[in-house]
Amino acid sequence: MAKKHKPIRPLILAYCCNYCGYAGADLAGVSRIEYEPNVVIVRVPCSGRIGPEHIIEALKEGYDGVLVVGCHYGDCHFISGNYVSKRRFTLIKSILTSLGVEEERVRFEHISAAEGRRFAEVVNEMTRKLRELGPSPFVR
C-alpha cells in the first residue's frame, strides 16, 4: 500500500472471481447502485486461486478486512474452484479467529453475475461492521 496518501478507513480488499464476483461488482457499477467506497477490488481468474497466503498478506499489509467473492456452488467456471477456495478459507478463518482476530474481518461470499445489488449490500454491511470494530490490529 502506498504510504504517500492516507487511505480511507476502514479499507477492505475484495478478491473477486472473474466470472461471478467481478461481473457482479461490474453490474453494481453499471446499474449505478451507490455503495461505500472503502473497497479495493482485485480481479482473479477464479476464487480457487485465493488461498490462505493472500488473506494473510492482505492483513499484514494493513487492510482492515478481506472479502473473497466466488460463484454459487455448482456455478464455478472451473467446476470446483469455489469449493476448494471455501475449504481453505474456512481453515484459515478458524485459525485467525482462535488467535483473537475478529470474525467480521474475513468473509467469504457467493455472488453471481446477476447480483449487483447483493454485492453493494455485502460491501455496505462489511464496512459498517468494520467501522464499529475500529482499525485492524496489524495496521502499521
Added chain:
Amino acid sequence: MVKKISLVIDELTGCEGCKMSLLELIEPLLDSIMRDEIEIVYAPILLDAESFDHADIALLAGSIRNSEDLEKARWIREKVDILVATGACAYIGGIHGLGNLFTWRDLVSGVFGNVNHEVADEIPSLLEYTKPLWREVNVDYFIPGCPPNPDTIAKVLDGIKRGLKPHEIFEARTVCDECPLKREEKSASKVLRVIDTPVEQSTDRCLLEQGYLCLGPSTLAGCGALCPKKGVPCIGCYGFVVKPGESFDNAIARTIASIGASFKIEPPERIDDEILDTIGTFMKFILPSFFIPRIIK
C-alpha cells in the same frame, strides 16, 4: 594442522530431548575430540565450565520463554561466531508454543489458581509469549526436529564445516519424498482420527488418501518418514519447507492450502468441524513463528 573447532552446547526452555539426540552422536563426536578436531568449551550438561570467552559454534536448543532465556541467548550470541538453533523449539517455537493461545496470566492462574502475580526478584519472570530464537537474536543455521534425528545434526555440522548456506544443506524435499507408502491420486471425503479408527498395521496406502491428517506433503525431510512408516500421521515436527527468502507465514499457508485441496468434504464449511482442532493440527510446532504469534486481546 586443521584449526580446532570450539563448541558450545546449551539449552533454554525445553525438554532436553535435543541433548539426548546429541548424545547419540557421542561416538563420532568423541572420535573428533580424540583427534583434536573439536573442543567442547561450555556445556552445562557435560562440563563444569561456568563461562567461556569465545567459541566457533553454539548449539542452542529450546525457546525463549522467560527473562533468563533472553539474557542467555544474547550472552551466547555475543560470544560465538555461528549460532545454530537446535531443535523445533529454537528453530520455530516448539510444541509449548501452543501456550501462546493463552495470556501468561491465564496460564499462571490456570495452573496455580488465584495467586499473586508479583514474583520475587530472584526468579526469572515470564515473557509475554514463547518466542523462537530468530525473534530475538540472529540465527545462522538451524537443525529442525522434535527431537532432531542424529543424522540431521551430523548433516548440519558437516555442512557448516564445508561452509554451505542453510538452504544448501536442506534441499526442498518433504517427508512424502522419503515415505514408502503408495499414492493413488485419490482424495479422501472425510477426516479420520487415529484415536477413533486406528491405521491398519499392514497398510501400504498413503495415510492422507485414506483420510488421516498427515502433514507430510509440506514438512521438511530428514527424519526418514519415521511416523508414516509405522502408521502414524506426520505432525510436522521438522517444520514446513521454507524456500530461501520466504516467510514462515507462506509455508504455513501452503500447508493449509494443500490440505484444504486434498480433502473433498461437502459442504466445504464442514472441514473445520471435521478437523476439530484446526490450529493445533496445523501449528503444533510453528505457532510462535506465525505473523500473529499469540492470542490478541
